[in-house]
Structure formats: structure tokens, C-alpha cells
Amino acid sequence: MATTVFDGRYDCRHRWYALAVPNFNIVSPNVRLTTGRLISFWEQVKSVEKYLDQESFDMVHVHGIWSPILAVAACIANAKAIPYVVSPHGCLEPWALAHRSLKKQIALAAYQRPILKHASMLVATANQEFESIKAIG
8 A cells, every 4th residue: 555645736636646546545734624724734744644653555655845744754654664755746956946945955955855865766757857856966
């Protein structure tokens, strides 16, 4: 069984994949509670951790990299010895890195680069994205 973690922006784009694979569950950390409020970051962390404890997953697929909850999901998977795959979806392209570059340079140095290095696989959707991933190191 596998799960995919994303921050909500890729929901429609990847729903077809979730429906095409049996026993494939989607975790969306930005799910709304019945009260209609968006759950806090710490509630999201607990939610992801609890979800990964409930089932026996073969892998976790993280879509994107700049949302903090995605980094947390990768770290939780790593701590639980669950292999994880990262699909940056263009987040490591030069134009994307240039937007709020200081924030992204700090994130890469502090935690994103180790997350990328420990991933079982990085998914590039084009040769240009592959080259951009390699350039990160």
C-alpha cells in the first residue's frame, strides 16, 4: 500500500492516479475539520503521523517541496523507515528558486537538501527538471 502527501494544490491533478491504483490512499494535510476551520500546522503534523501509524505503507509519495508539512511528512516517513518518493513538480527550477530565494536557500540548507538526498526516488517530469534536480546537489 502507498500513500501520497500533498498540500492541497495538486488534488485535482493527481486524483486520477489515486483512483487508478488499488489500495492507494491520499493524505491531504490541509483537510478541513467539521467546524470549517483550517487545521493548524501542529494538528496537521499529528494527523499525518497518526495516519502513517494506522496503516502499513510500502511508500509515501510527496508532491512538491516548499510547504513545511510536506517536509514533515517526509521526515516522519523516514523516521518510521517508510521509503518516500519526492516529485518536486518544478519547485527546483531556476525561476522557482529565484522567487523568495533567501527563504528557499535557508530551507535547502536547513532541511530540504537532506530530505531530497534521503528520498528513495526523485521524480522528474522532463529532462530540464532532471537537470535542475541534479544541480541542487
